[in-house]
Amino acid sequence: MCSEANNLHMLFFPLMAQGHMLPMVDMAKIFAAHGARVTILTTPVNATIIRPNIDDSVHLHIIPFPTAEFGLPDGCENNSFILSDDLRINLMKANYSLRQPFDLVLTDLNPDCVVTDLFLPWTYDVAIARGILRLAFHGSSNFSACVMSALHQCRLPADKVESFILPGLPYRIEMLKTQIIDFNKLAGTPMVFIMETLKEAAEVEVKNYGTLVNSFYELESEYADLHRERVGRMWTVGPVSLCNKDVINKSTRGGEYPASVNECLKWLDKRPTGSVVYMCFGSGSFFSIEQLREMALGLEASRHPFVWVMRNEGNDWIPKGYEERIKDVGLLIRGWAPQLVMLNHDAVGGFVTHCGWNSSLEGISAGLPMVTWPLFADQFCNEKLLVEILKIGVMVGSKVNTFNMETRPIVKAAVVETAVRRLMGDGMEANERRRRAKQLGEMANRAVDKGGSSYEQIKNLMNELIDRKKCV
Numbered sequence: 001m002c003s004e005a006n007n008l009h010m011l012f013f014p015l016m017a018q019g020h021m022l023p024m025v026d027m028a029k030i031f032a033a034h035g036a037r038v039t040i041l042t043t044p045v046n047a048t049i050i051r052p053n054i055d056d057s058v059h060l061h062i063i064p065f066p067t068a069e070f071g072l073p074d075g076c077e078n079n080s081f082i083l084s085d086d087l088r089i090n091l092m093k094a095n096y097s098l099r100q101p102f103d104l105v106l107t108d109l110n111p112d113c114v115v116t117d118l119f120l121p122w123t124y125d126v127a128i129a130r131g132i133l134r135l136a137f138h139g140s141s142n143f144s145a146c147v148m149s150a151l152h153q154c155r156l157p158a159d160k161v162e163s164f165i166l167p168g169l170p171y172r173i174e175m176l177k178t179q180i181i182d183f184n185k186l187a188g189t190p191m192v193f194i195m196e197t198l199k200e201a202a203e204v205e206v207k208n209y210g211t212l213v214n215s216f217y218e219l220e221s222e223y224a225d226l227h228r229e230r231v232g233r234m235w236t237v238g239p240v241s242l243c244n245k246d247v248i249n250k251s252t253r254g255g256e257y258p259a260s261v262n263e264c265l266k267w268l269d270k271r272p273t274g275s276v277v278y279m280c281f282g283s284g285s286f287f288s289i290e291q292l293r294e295m296a297l298g299l300e301a302s303r304h305p306f307v308w309v310m311r312n313e314g315n316d317w318i319p320k321g322y323e324e325r326i327k328d329v330g331l332l333i334r335g336w337a338p339q340l341v342m343l344n345h346d347a348v349g350g351f352v353t354h355c356g357w358n359s360s361l362e363g364i365s366a367g368l369p370m371v372t373w374p375l376f377a378d379q380f381c382n383e384k385l386l387v388e389i390l391k392i393g394v395m396v397g398s399k400v401n402t403f404n405m406e407t408r409p410i411v412k413a414a415v416v417e418t419a420v421r422r423l424m425g426d427g428m429e430a431n432e433r434r435r436r437a438k439q440l441g442e443m444a445n446r447a448v449d450k451g452g453s454s455y456e457q458i459k460n461l462m463n464e465l466i467d468r469k470k471c472v
Contacts, residue, residue, distance in 0.1 A: 007037070007466075007469070008035075008036045008037060008112055008462065008465055008466055008469065009036070009037045009038075009039070009109070009110075009111040009112050010028075010031055010036045010037070010038050010039070010111060010112065010113055010114075010115060010465075011039050011040075011041060011061075011105070011106075011109060011111035011113070011114045011115070012024055012025075012027070012028040012038065012039070012040045012041065012114075012115045012116075013040075013041040013042075013102065013114060013115070013116040013117070013120065013123060014040070014042065014046075014116075014117055014137070015079075015095070015117035015119045015120060015139075016042070016043065016046055016065075016077055016078045016079060016091070016095065017078060017079030017080055017283075017284070018049075018078065018079075018080040018254065018282075018283040018284075019080075019139065019282060019283060019284065019356055019357075019358050020117050020119070020137075020139050021042075021046060021049070021050070021078070022253055022254060022358070023137075023139065023214050023238075023240050023241065023358055024040075024115070024117065024137050025040060025050050025053060025054065025058075025253075026240035026241055026243050026244065026253075027115070027137065027212065027214070027237060027240045028040050028054075028058055028115075029053075029054060029057070029058060029243050030237065030240060030243050030448075030458060031458065031462070032057040032058050033057070033243070034458055034459065034462055035462070036462060038057065038058045038059065039058075039059045039060070039061050039109060039111065040054075040058060040059070040060055040061070041061050041063065041102070041105055042060065042061075042062060042063075043062065043063060043064065043065035043077045044062055044064070044065065044077070045065070045075050045076075045077040045078060046077055046078055047060050047062050048255070049078070049254060049255050052252040052255060052256050053244075053249065053252045053253050053254075061105060061109065063098065063101045063102075063105065064101075065077045065094065065098075066094050066097055067094070069094070069097070070090045070091070070093055070094040070097070071087075071090050072087060072090055072091060072094065076091070077091075079091055079284065080283040080284060089193050089194070092119075092193060092194065092197065093193065095119075095120060096122060099122055099126055102123060102126055103126050103129075103130070106126065106127065106130045106132055107130065110130075110132075111132060112132070112133070112465060112469050113132060113133040113134070113135060113209065113465060114127050114132055114133070114134050114135070115134075115135045115136075115137055115212060116134060116135075116136065116137065117136070117137050117139065118136050118137060118138050118139065118201050118205070118211075119197055119198075119201060121197065121200040121201040121203075121204040122200075124136075124204045124207060124208060133209040133465075133468075134208050134209060135208060135209050135210050135211070135212055136201075136204070136205055136208050136210075136211045136212070137211075137212050137214075138211050138212065138213045138214075138234075139214065139357060139358075140357045140378045140381075140382070141213075141215055141220060141223070141357050141360070141361075141378075141381070141382055141385060142213055142215055142220050142223040142224045142226070142227040142234075142236070143220050143223040143381060143382070143384070143385040143389070144357065144378040144381040144382060144385075145213075145223075145227045145230075146169060146223045146226050146227055146230075147166060147169070147173065147175075147378075147381045147384070148378070148381070149168075149227075149230055150166040150167055150168050150169055150173075151166065151180065152202075153167055153168060154166070154167050162176055162177060162178075163175060163176050163177065164177065169223075169226075170222040170223070170226070171388075171389065173384055173388070175380065175384070176399055178399050178400045178401065179374075179380040179399060179400070179401050180380070180401060181376075181377070181401050205231050206230075206231055206232055208231075208233075209233065210231075210232070210233030210234060210235060210461075211227075211231050211233065211234045211235070212234075212235055212237055213227070213234060213235070213236050213237070213238070214237065214238035214239065214240050214357070214358075214361060215236045215238050215239070215361065216236055216238055216239060216443070216444055216447035216448070216452075216453055216454045217236050217447070217453040217454070217457075218443050218447060218453060219364070219390075219440065219443070219444070220385065220389070224236055235457045235458070235460075235461050236453065236454055236457055237454050237457055237458050237461075238361060238447075238448070238454055239361045239362070239364070239365045239444050239447070239448065239454075241253070241340060241358070241361070241362050241365060242365055242444065242445060242448045243448070244340055247261070247265075247341055250338060250340035250341045250344070251338040251340075251341055253338075253340060254336055255336070260333060260337065260338070261338045261341060264307070264331070264333070264337070264338065264341065264342060265341070265345070267307075267331050268307070268342070268345045268347040268348070269347070271305050271347040272347065273346045273347060273349075274346070274347070274348070274349030275304065275305055275347060275349055275424075276304070276305045276306060276307060276345075276347045276348045276349060276350075277299070277302070277304050277305070277306040277307070277348075277349070277350045277351075277352060277420055277423070277424060278306070278307045278309075278342050278343060278348045278350070278351050278352070279295075279299065279306060279307070279308045279309065279351075279352035279353075280308075280309035280337060280339060280342075280351075280352075280353065280359070281309075281310075281311070281353070281354040281373070281375070282354050282356045282358070282359055283311070283336075284311075285311060285354050285375055286311055286312055286405045287310075287312060287405050287408075288405050288406050288408070288410075289316050289317045290317075290410055291405070291408070291410050291411065292310070292312060292317035293317045293318075293319055294410060294411060294412055294413045294416065295308070295411075295413075295416055296308075296317065296318065296319055296322055296413075297319060297413035297416075298412075298413035298414070298415070298416025298417045298420070299326075299330065299416065299417075299420065300322070300325065300326055300330070301413060301414075301416075301417040302416070302417045302420035302421055302424070303329075304329075304420055304421075304424050305329045305330070305347075306329070306330050306331070306420075307330075307331045307333065307337075307342060307348075308330065308331070308332050308333070309333045309336075309337040309339075310332070310333070310334060311335065313334070339359070339362060340362060343362055343363060343365075343366040343368060344366050348366075348368065349368070349424060349434075350368060350369055350370065350371065350420070350423040350424050351363040351366075351368045351369070351370045351371070352370070352371040352373060352396075352419075352420070352423075353370050353371070353372065353373065354373055354374060354375050354379055355372050355373070355374040355379040355380070355382040355383045355386065356377075356379060356382070357378065357382055360382050360385075360386060361444075364390075364392070364437070364440050364441060364444055365441055365444040365445065366441055367437050367438040367439075367440065367441025367442070368437055368441070369392050369393070369394070369423055369430075369433040369434055369436075369437045370386060370392060370393045370394070370423070370437075371393070371394050371395075371396055371419045371420060371423050372386055372387055372393040372394065372395050372396065372398075373396045373398050373411070374398050374401075375398065375401075375402075375403075375408070376401055376402055376403045377401075379401075380398075380401055383395065383398075390436065390440065391432075391433065391436055392433055392436050392437040392440065393433075394419050394422045394423050394433075395419070396411055396415060396416065396419045397411060397415060398411065
């Protein structure tokens with residue numbers, strides 16, 4: 001297939017946010033490894049993030065980004081650099097303005113198909129006008145997609161009713177009203193633009209050539225089947241992060257190889273197998289000072305070694321004498337951390353996560369049980385999958401879906417301590433959770449190996465695209 005695949009040109013255009021861009025870059029690398037000729041379309045600043053993690057099998061095509069035109073600071077081309085909701089909306093509007101440059105790129109490169117993020121639905125019309133197939137990259141789980149579809153089919157109950165059961169799903173899934181974004185309340189706010197984008201994406205998804213999902217069939221087979229019924233054509237091609245095999249590849253996923261990698265590895269190498277808790281909430285999560293303080297005290301009280309990665313700046317949250325007390329048991333990392341390296345280190349035995357799909361799937365692939373602490377978007381759906389269906393998660397009790405860190409209810413230190421102790425404990429419940437997590441990790445790795453479910457779906461899709469090209 002490789003010689004024919006070399007004639008297949010695939011253009012990947014990721015949304016400019018770490019949680020969307022990094023898995024799509026991984027996906028592009030995987031298709032290149034299967035023999036396709038691959039180009040990634042991006043902007044100058046994002047190219048500096050992508051370039052260290054690709055080789056000559058993947059080409060970068062760079063277009064300028066209109067930061068000044070949309071009131072964005074110079075170099076602000078990625079959602080992960082932004083704290084303000086207003087600027088975040090401006091960034092999405094700037095993405096929409098790339099219609100003409102995208103069209104010119106299609107004219108210039110004339111790829112056989114384009115793979116673009118679900119949040120870039122406008123690329124469908126541009127591609128179709130040029131006679132080019134569009135595949136959508138769905139950055140969340142099949143389970144989450146099915147939950148969102150079920151939500152659109154039902155009305156939220158009256159105010160006095162706190163929870164409801166979602167219709168049309170294989171298993172009984174009950175959610176709190178507060179765990180769901182009420183799109184009706186977004187009217188008149190900057191977030192209405194996101195609501196309109198999601199609506200447009202849903203309308204376009206059934207028209208696409210198909211949808212690519214970063215998951216593997218064995219993980220959520222019934223929901224993969226249900227999602228495929230809804231969108232028509234869908235391929236599960238993950239976990240895509242597993243294409244990063246060695247420390248260098250894992251560490252450059254997100255930019256240049258950072259000096260902190262060696263420091264992290266040295267620190268972890270001194271800890272017993274499975275003894276360390278790794279806590280990280282992704283590239284877009286921030287917390288109030290009060291919540292950070294409760295996290296700090298809860299981790300300390302759990303009496304387990306920990307690595308804590310945080311996005312917040314400043315030190316106002318640090319309890320008096322805290323850094324001195326935890327210097328032998330805790331490692332604090334500001335900003336970015338080599339998460340794939342950390343999760344797969346033998347010393348790490350548990351993961352405290354916001355349940356973003358990338359982090360959830362990376363934790364699954366590493367065979368780790370998790371403390372689930374969802375904050376916003378689809379994270380509450382992913383928590384349901386981890387805790388109730390896969391049974392590898394311990395809930396911290398987060399109940400309100402909101403982007404606003406100041407209005408988010410505080411999770412107290414005692415709750416954090418209890419959740420970590422349950423996760424890292426030695427009882428029957430904890431051991432069974434670890435066993436299931438390890439089993440899922442082995443399944444994830446088999447899925448991407450030759451002959452595995454994701455490997456075969458990629459191969460089948462490529463053969464289909466090659467055959468279609470022959471007939472054109």
